[in-house]
Amino acid sequence: MNNETSNPxxxxxxxxNTSLIVDSLAQLSYVIQSVLxxxxxxxxxxxxxxxxxxxxxxxxxxxxxxxxxxxxxKSSITGLIDRAERRHLVERIPSPEDRRGFNVRLTPDGRxxxxxIGGEIERRIGELAxxxxxxxxxxLASLALKVAEARSRPS
Amino acid sequence: MNNETSNPxxxxxxxxNTSLIVDSLAQLSYVIQSVLxxxxxxxxxxxxxxxxxxxxxxxxxxxxxxxxxxxxxKSSITGLIDRAERRHLVERIPSPEDRRGFNVRLTPDGRxxxxxIGGEIERRIGELAxxxxxxxxxxLASLALKVAEARSRPS
DNA sequence: ATATTTTAGTTTGTCTAACAAACAATATAG
DNA sequence: CTATATTGTTTGTTAGACAAACTAAAATAT
Numbered sequence: 001m002n003n004e005t006s007n008p009x010x011x012x013x014x015x016x017n018t019s020l021i022v023d024s025l026a027q028l029s030y031v032i033q034s035v036l037x038x039x040x041x042x043x044x045x046x047x048x049x050x051x052x053x054x055x056x057x058x059x060x061x062x063x064x065x066x067x068x069x070x071x072x073x074k075s076s077i078t079g080l081i082d083r084a085e086r087r088h089l090v091e092r093i094p095s096p097e098d099r100r101g102f103n104v105r106l107t108p109d110g111r112x113x114x115x116x117i118g119g120e121i122e123r124r125i126g127e128l129a130x131x132x133x134x135x136x137x138x139x140l141a142s143l144a145l146k147v148a149e150a151r152s153r154p155s
Numbered sequence: 156m157n158n159e160t161s162n163p164x165x166x167x168x169x170x171x172n173t174s175l176i177v178d179s180l181a182q183l184s185y186v187i188q189s190v191l192x193x194x195x196x197x198x199x200x201x202x203x204x205x206x207x208x209x210x211x212x213x214x215x216x217x218x219x220x221x222x223x224x225x226x227x228x229k230s231s232i233t234g235l236i237d238r239a240e241r242r243h244l245v246e247r248i249p250s251p252e253d254r255r256g257f258n259v260r261l262t263p264d265g266r267x268x269x270x271x272i273g274g275e276i277e278r279r280i281g282e283l284a285x286x287x288x289x290x291x292x293x294x295l296a297s298l299a300l301k302v303a304e305a306r307s308r309p310s
Numbered sequence: 311a312t313a314t315t316t317t318a319g320t321t322t323g324t325c326t327a328a329c330a331a332a333c334a335a336t337a338t339a340g
Numbered sequence: 341c342t343a344t345a346t347t348g349t350t351t352g353t354t355a356g357a358c359a360a361a362c363t364a365a366a367a368t369a370t
């Protein structure tokens with residue numbers, strides 16, 4: 001959830017330290033989202049548009065695959081890509097192997113903007129991570145990745 | 156941004172290992188947001204409504220303070236609270252010291268739901284964090300918190 | 311004290327984001 | 341070859357977000 005100063009029922013310790021990790025991860029994720037949001041806003045990109053560009057940096061998925069990855073309804077993807085296409089960030093490429101479908105790819109413009117925003121995000125997150133030592137940063141990166149890759153089952 | 160298999164320009168190492176930490180934090184934050192989103196959806200709460208409940212668990216801010224904390228325009232808060240109030244999750248309490256303002260507080264219903272969702276989130280994040288050892292979990296919690304608290308300057 | 315300015319919140323209008331249900335076109339299975 | 345499933349769009353609805361204009365109250369200045 002959100003709290004700054006959470007852990008309202010702070011027990012001594014015990015094995016149910018679960019809410020510490022929960023709160024800190026939730027907190028962290030809001031902070032990161034805020035950084036991403038502000039970076040995107042510099043280029044007038046909504047969080048979901050920004051995320052789209054991030055995904056397309058090294059993929060050319062079709063609409064269905066985008067829907068799965070973004071956990072959105074396919075009908076939401078239509079609008080998302082429509083708006084991105086209108087802004088010349090992405091394009092629909094007719095799929096060579098399925099005449100119903102399209103692959104979505106970054107335009108050169110889209111790729112440039114993705115690169116620029118990427119730099120901005122690195123700068124800002126780098127700044128945040130500046131409160132850690134190099135060793136801590138490596139630890140955090142490794143642990144974060146481990147958790148991030150632990151999903152799969154949409155539970 | 157988003158990638159699973161990012162780091163497209165993976166240099167040997169050098170001091171600009173910055174994109175590793177960036178990518179892993181971004182990844183992690185999307186995973187956490189997804190967990191929060193699915194937990195909220197169980198109670199038909201949007202991400203922002205969920206976050207609102209989280210904030211109100213131990214605060215009674217006025218509209219302005221909510222706008223600041225959520226980084227939203229004050230006019231967005233009006234609608235957010237209207238909808239939450241319609242669902243009997245929160246209530247506007249006329250501020251005793253400023254007749255223009257309100258404090259927003261959870262209703263008993265809202266508090267109950269916040270508690271239930273909190274449990275759900277703990278269960279799910281606990282599951283994710285299950286891939287870590289206890290020591291790693293503690294490390295991650297501590298590092299995450301340290302970074303989360305490093306903000307303040309909206310940059 | 312009262313006039314001016316600032317602040318808190320709402321309203322209105324506009325756009326994006328999301329979903330669900332119905333649909334069209336194409337693919338796949340029987 | 342027909343029936344069924346899949347891919348994506350359309351239509352209609354709601355939530356979420358912003359900006360500008362506005363109201364009421366509070367704070368400040370004169």
